[in-house]
Amino acid sequence: MSLTVENLKFAYGRQEVLKGISFTASEGELLSVLGCNGAGKSTLFKCMLGLLEGYSGRILADGQDIKTLSLRKLARKTAYIPQLHYPAFSYSVFDMVLMGTAHRVSPMASPGDKEKIRTHNALEQMGIAGLAERSYNHLSGGEQQLVLMARALAQEARILILDEPTASLDFGNRIRVLSKIRELVGNGYTVIQSTHDPENAFMYSDRVLAVKSGRVIAEGAPSEILTEELMRELYGVEVDVRSLDDDKIRICIPKNRRK
């Protein structure tokens, strides 16, 4: 399943936030969206998830305009993995993942055995079946992120949209979560993530989209994006970009640092 955005424009009142964004994320591809705070990443994601209406342009999920899809049908195509936050009430990991099956359950019913099996499979797939009975609010950030990903799998959507999945994670969990994301991409999921980390975007993504003030200023393979010029333009900082290991890795070294 692919996701295509065509000339997307959106404004909050008079303030234009998205000024004509186009791109396609193909099946089995990890697309990272880079950009500083306020560049329009969150608005872009909300539009793709059908959470914001009143945009102009088209968004196609699996070739279908999402405006023509009901909420339930859209939920079968795209799943949202939000930034980590603490829900007002704590649920068990199993109950949390079970909620992903909501679009299969009629509004007046509770989930049955089929949904529970799906939930169990999603937990297995993410390798967190052992956490099923734990309380979600008491997990580490990395575990919570994996639970939210399991919920997206239980939802059966093939397009996963992740809002800064590694932002609040420690070093180890960041790597764990990113390798799980890579594993899902390998299984044919289409993954779109926003990130503040250009180096990780370079190492893990298939393609990078650089967004500034509501416009795409660059799009392409990570090696085309992670350059000194673009980092200056995107973030307004001077860095040396160095290449390591046959250009499999690039690191950004700030110019004003300890000598």
Added chain:
Amino acid sequence: MKKRFSGTKVIWLLALMLAAAAVCSFCLGRFSVSPRQLFGILLSRIIYIEPFWTGTMEVVVFNIRLPRILLACLVGCSLSAAGAAYQGVFQNPMASPDLLGASSGAAFGAALAILLGASSAIITLSAFLSGIVSVALVLLIGQRAPGKKVVNLILAGIMVSSIASAATSFVKLVADPSNQLPAITYWLMGSLSGAKRGELLFAAIPMAIGLIPLFAFRWRINILSLGDDEARSMGVNVNMLRTAAALCATLLTAASVSVSGMIGWVGLVMPHICRRLAGNDYRFLMPASMLGGAFFMLLIDNISRNLLSTEIPIGILTAFIGAPFFIYLILRRGGRI
């Protein structure tokens, strides 16, 4: 939150406690009936039994205690279910049935009707309708305001409530201090002493209309409590579900207040006690809150009837018992409710 027992066990336990409390309520009172006599009286309606009780006992059981027990159960169940629903759909552990102004609106309606010298049926009706109108107003304001829906609704609720409270104060000010003012004050403190068959029927219909849907879509309330964006992305129609739940909870609150006056705390405290017993999953929390609320209200009503020679208004008792218990919960859990 760690739950101590499985949800189903908690529900059975609460059902048993409720049944036991109902038996006690039949027997206790100025006119005492022994459990043996009670079962005789109840059973004699189905099969013939040689009466070993007096006719007065039968009248007390059927005409006085039965309506009052049923009303106490319905009111407790409704307030507690409404509180649990509001907490989930507004993602706010501190939400209670008066969140959207249903109780303050109903109180104003009752006070106004008493001021105008209306009959008790009209007082009930006026309270019910003005409770509904207040919430309709809140929903209308919340829909029109830009920005976060949940915050707007809560703010609109606070504002409409305070307008209704001010209006109630004004009604008290102009009321006749020799008879109307005490009547208003007593009504506002909450009581089930007026329980008659007519009021019971009047309250039962809106309560059933409110309770059945809340019970049916209780699992979805879990998803709503995660936040609007997440719930929508999972295919849940957030606005429709929240509006439906708020309307049901409003029906419950307005119906309760209109027959029993202002009874605070039940709708906030009971769902939290049930959260500690049955966990946060609404599949178990909602029925547990319904049963727990009914049990708590029966208990309070028994104290109200039997502790002193005069009846103590229920609103006073729920505050005296509910608030310290809530303080205890906060101290134990450090605000992580």
